[in-house]
Amino acid sequence: MPPHILRIDCPDEQGLVHKITGVLFNAGYNILDNQEFVDLEAKRFFMRTAFEGPTAPDRVVSYLEQILPQDSVVKLVSQERQPIVILATSEAHCLGDLLIRHFSGELPGEIKAVIANHETLGALVKPFGIPFHCVSHKDIDRPEHEKRIAEVIEGYRPEYIVLAKFMRILTPSFVARYRNRIINIHHSFLPAFIGAKPYHQAYQRGVKIIGATAHIVTDDLDTGPIIAQNVIPVNHAYTAAAMAQAGRDVEKIVLARAVKLVLEERVFLHGNRTVVFE
Amino acid sequence: MPPHILRIDCPDEQGLVHKITGVLFNAGYNILDNQEFVDLEAKRFFMRTAFEGPTAPDRVVSYLEQILPQDSVVKLVSQERQPIVILATSEAHCLGDLLIRHFSGELPGEIKAVIANHETLGALVKPFGIPFHCVSHKDIDRPEHEKRIAEVIEGYRPEYIVLAKFMRILTPSFVARYRNRIINIHHSFLPAFIGAKPYHQAYQRGVKIIGATAHIVTDDLDTGPIIAQNVIPVNHAYTAAAMAQAGRDVEKIVLARAVKLVLEERVFLHGNRTVVFE
Amino acid sequence: MPPHILRIDCPDEQGLVHKITGVLFNAGYNILDNQEFVDLEAKRFFMRTAFEGPTAPDRVVSYLEQILPQDSVVKLVSQERQPIVILATSEAHCLGDLLIRHFSGELPGEIKAVIANHETLGALVKPFGIPFHCVSHKDIDRPEHEKRIAEVIEGYRPEYIVLAKFMRILTPSFVARYRNRIINIHHSFLPAFIGAKPYHQAYQRGVKIIGATAHIVTDDLDTGPIIAQNVIPVNHAYTAAAMAQAGRDVEKIVLARAVKLVLEERVFLHGNRTVVFE
Amino acid sequence: MPPHILRIDCPDEQGLVHKITGVLFNAGYNILDNQEFVDLEAKRFFMRTAFEGPTAPDRVVSYLEQILPQDSVVKLVSQERQPIVILATSEAHCLGDLLIRHFSGELPGEIKAVIANHETLGALVKPFGIPFHCVSHKDIDRPEHEKRIAEVIEGYRPEYIVLAKFMRILTPSFVARYRNRIINIHHSFLPAFIGAKPYHQAYQRGVKIIGATAHIVTDDLDTGPIIAQNVIPVNHAYTAAAMAQAGRDVEKIVLARAVKLVLEERVFLHGNRTVVFE
Numbered sequence A, B, C, D: 001m002p003p004h005i006l007r008i009d010c011p012d013e014q015g016l017v018h019k020i021t022g023v024l025f026n027a028g029y030n031i032l033d034n035q036e037f038v039d040l041e042a043k044r045f046f047m048r049t050a051f052e053g054p055t056a057p058d059r060v061v062s063y064l065e066q067i068l069p070q071d072s073v074v075k076l077v078s079q080e081r082q083p084i085v086i087l088a089t090s091e092a093h094c095l096g097d098l099l100i101r102h103f104s105g106e107l108p109g110e111i112k113a114v115i116a117n118h119e120t121l122g123a124l125v126k127p128f129g130i131p132f133h134c135v136s137h138k139d140i141d142r143p144e145h146e147k148r149i150a151e152v153i154e155g156y157r158p159e160y161i162v163l164a165k166f167m168r169i170l171t172p173s174f175v176a177r178y179r180n181r182i183i184n185i186h187h188s189f190l191p192a193f194i195g196a197k198p199y200h201q202a203y204q205r206g207v208k209i210i211g212a213t214a215h216i217v218t219d220d221l222d223t224g225p226i227i228a229q230n231v232i233p234v235n236h237a238y239t240a241a242a243m244a245q246a247g248r249d250v251e252k253i254v255l256a257r258a259v260k261l262v263l264e265e266r267v268f269l270h271g272n273r274t275v276v277f278e
Helices: A016-026 A058-067 A093-104 A122-128 A142-154 A172-177 A198-205 A240-263 B016-026 B058-067 B093-103 B122-128 B142-154 B172-177 B198-205 B240-263 C016-026 C058-067 C093-104 C122-128 C142-154 C172-177 C198-205 C240-263 D016-026 D058-067 D093-104 D122-128 D142-154 D172-177 D198-205 D240-263
Strands: A004-011 A030-039 A044-052 A073-077 A082-088 A109-116 A132-134 A160-163 A182-186 A209-216 A226-233 A267-270 A273-276 B004-011 B030-039 B044-052 B073-077 B082-088 B109-116 B132-134 B160-163 B182-186 B209-216 B226-233 B267-270 B273-276 C004-011 C030-039 C044-052 C073-077 C082-088 C109-116 C132-134 C160-163 C182-186 C209-216 C226-233 C267-270 C273-276 D004-011 D030-039 D044-052 D073-077 D082-088 D109-116 D132-134 D160-163 D182-186 D209-216 D226-233 D267-270 D273-276
Touching: A004 A016, A004 A058, A004 A267, A016 A030, A016 A044, A016 A058, A016 B016, A030 B030, A044 A267, A058 A073, A082 A093, A082 A142, A082 A240, A093 A109, A093 A122, A093 A240, A093 C093, A109 A142, A122 A132, A122 C122, A142 A172, A160 A240, A182 A240, A198 A240, A209 A240, A209 D226, A226 A240, A226 A273, A226 D209, A240 A267, A240 C240, B004 B016, B004 B058, B004 B267, B016 B030, B016 B044, B016 B058, B044 B267, B058 B073, B082 B093, B082 B142, B082 B240, B093 B109, B093 B122, B093 B240, B093 D093, B109 B142, B122 B132, B122 D122, B142 B172, B160 B240, B182 B240, B198 B240, B209 B240, B209 C226, B226 B240, B226 B273, B226 C209, B240 B267, B240 D240, C004 C016, C004 C058, C004 C267, C016 C030, C016 C044, C016 C058, C016 D016, C030 D030, C044 C267, C058 C073, C082 C093, C082 C142, C082 C240, C093 C109, C093 C122, C093 C240, C109 C142, C122 C132, C142 C172, C160 C240, C182 C240, C198 C240, C209 C240, C226 C240, C226 C273, C240 C267, D004 D016, D004 D058, D004 D267, D016 D030, D016 D044, D016 D058, D044 D267, D058 D073, D082 D093, D082 D142, D082 D240, D093 D109, D093 D122, D093 D240, D109 D142, D122 D132, D142 D172, D160 D240, D182 D240, D198 D240, D209 D240, D226 D240, D226 D273, D240 D267
Parallel strands: A082 A109, A082 A160, A109 A132, A160 A182, B082 B109, B082 B160, B109 B132, B160 B182, C082 C109, C082 C160, C109 C132, C160 C182, D082 D109, D082 D160, D109 D132, D160 D182
Antiparallel strands: A004 A044, A004 A073, A030 A044, A182 A209, A209 A226, A267 A273, B004 B044, B004 B073, B030 B044, B182 B209, B209 B226, B267 B273, C004 C044, C004 C073, C030 C044, C182 C209, C209 C226, C267 C273, D004 D044, D004 D073, D030 D044, D182 D209, D209 D226, D267 D273
């Protein structure tokens, strides 16, 4: 049986760790791993605990909610592999990397389906035995396109939605529907090179390092809370196209890492930042 | 007033976090930062807690020692800047880096003295207002040399001793005298290139990355528990001398980082490995 | 038409660059990219030139061979995508990564076939439309197994053979057959942790960084000339299994990079080291 | 005798390498190291050659200027240690790092003087036997301040001026006076966090990586051609102050690297980008 994961995010006050671990201890649970963080300035407390023991830990949650301060968020996950749906367009590297990890049993989640607005990636997805849905954006407006995508998504009831180089801007209403549950990979070291063609911008600026950023999707494009970032060195001999090619390795590794962190419930939102227990 | 730092290293058992934080909570202390690690295989528990509140936390230690399992090690540090003594030979980069950090107030410790077996570095140390002692190894045997060094060290009562490119092998009796309190920088990515002239070995082997390793000194040369490591890329155009020069940047950064971690009491020995709460 | 790639590896003497570029200039070729390296100690000269222009550059090679010193090696490649055959066992990450790159058109080579000693990876390979051959090692001795593998290889006439986590030791006679044309990925930062179970060794030693090494296969296991290496940080919370999982990301990126460098003819052997023009 | 360094920056045309190396060959010089780069889009050629041989290589320059295309820039440096002047304010880490390297003989240049607008760093500089000038900006306007600084600089005739955390904005007229000869370190991974307090901006944005950028100073603040960049990971536990402290290690290493590259004449301006032969 996988361990239970308990997430707590609440106003800080004295004695929280003692109280919370007391609830688990008294109910007979054994803590395997425990991480806390206090933002001393914002007076906010974050905790992630992996524990094992008696079944039915739901009572733990209801008891905690009674003793924790107002405005506390408690979440318990007892499932090893949470369901996700991937959205893509036509680039294979991020999607392919997630598929291979899924094939190897390395991804701590279950890819329920892949939805794309082009047919291109179908040939890549189908052999893995995962449903592929092409939902074209042609001849329809954005809300209609998103409505069709959402209909497909609903059939799979995913916990998280992963944008693996999905090259369409999402409307606020779609984002609100899956609030804080959509993960995107942006092909620059944010906040540098916000917007279109970041590698061209990077080339023009003559940077010596390029990167990629995985973030939670919010209404403001490219400004959501950052989960993970990584970089690689480039030099004067890289054209914009060469930067794009080199950047793909960073994009896929960063996205896979962010997806893993999110699926293992290690990522907490904290204003426009994140607390990530690695 | 600086926060108190509590370190606990003991056999794992259920409810430890609850118990320990209970002692602090009941005594009126406020936890600022708390990190734990359980080695599930070895069944060993490690915890570092920064807390603030009433004075005289020594009672906390004696109370903890009563309730914790046999074979527990509890250490409390309430001092902001623990004293260190640096040993060096004739290379300036590691020593100089520590001196500049000390000058900037960036080092969480107090450099009480520098001891070297050559005069070379005196000109670098003295202007910083730090005592410099040349204890030559010429015409005396190793035990006698170490005896003279220890005499100088004793005058400063350091908590830790930092070997900043001290190019002399230490005898077991010297190591035993400052057991687990001597930090060394080795100019290779251990365990690769143990022994003499690691950059020449690295050049001969044609590696594409070189590194440095900061470790606790034990009797077996270059095999002590590792605190920190870092690396940089090299290529075919690097001679052994060029590798050595490039490597100096890694050595000084890694040593400074290890010294900071040790002074902040973030490093726990665990067999021949370390637990480091960063 | 792809540019021609000229590789020269010869004893150093004054005026080589002038002479060689003169041959190209006088024949009407235009140099697009040119890299040279002189090992001043070994007095050996290496040069890689990409050039475009009139067809039939074979005459360039024969003319160069006349004017260059004895013991010169000149190679000309005018083909954009050289053929390779991949050998694997049962791990998917390195093979999968190469297949996705191939699918995206990102790999500067043509994967002609995949040969494995288990059936496991067949399901991964076949959908990409690439022949998969299972050549089991069961009930036969090593020479017989290698003979059968070589028979399959011969059918594809590859320029290079890539070991993508092929977990079998090769005999000297197999290595000699494809001398300097076999590329392997070793799951440690060589020369650390030579031999079996490098991640277990790394865990035991308590290193803070792990890595992977792509190298040319020679008779001595794990000691061939290094093409590329990379690393990632780990800490005390990583078990040997967690190190292995984290290490897979490094392994696949390093192997893919080495394969790209080799296919683009950027790698020169130089004793037991390599000269790599990136 | 140090090797001569020849730098050429000119419109690209066929046969340039052959012509240029011919001039050196015919004059009896021996090439030790040679690097070229052609920007195929901009049709611009860059070359750096280290060579040794007969004295008086000035004739080489005048001869090259005759045979190279219009708009060529040829520079020859035969001096091992070019003179520099450092400008600073009150932070010790970048200046201290350069001073230690100078003390060790590791810096390929000669620090002629340090000028600061505060007295603070005098205590750090003087013991190294290097002149320290405090030129205060108090009670005078910016042009007058720069005039006084320039007067001190003129006395030392430096080839390059290094801003080691000099926290004053330079006027266009000062920049013009030392056109393309002023190197600055900016404490962010440009172009992210342009302007004041980059670490506070980075903290607010919740980035997971911070960096530093060394660049040539132009009129537009923080947008000059980038010479070198580097980064380090941070996480949610870093306050803005902790990021600033961690960032100092990157700043000093990046600035030292850029200074070394510039002093060795490895950096070419190319529009708002640089070509750097490493």
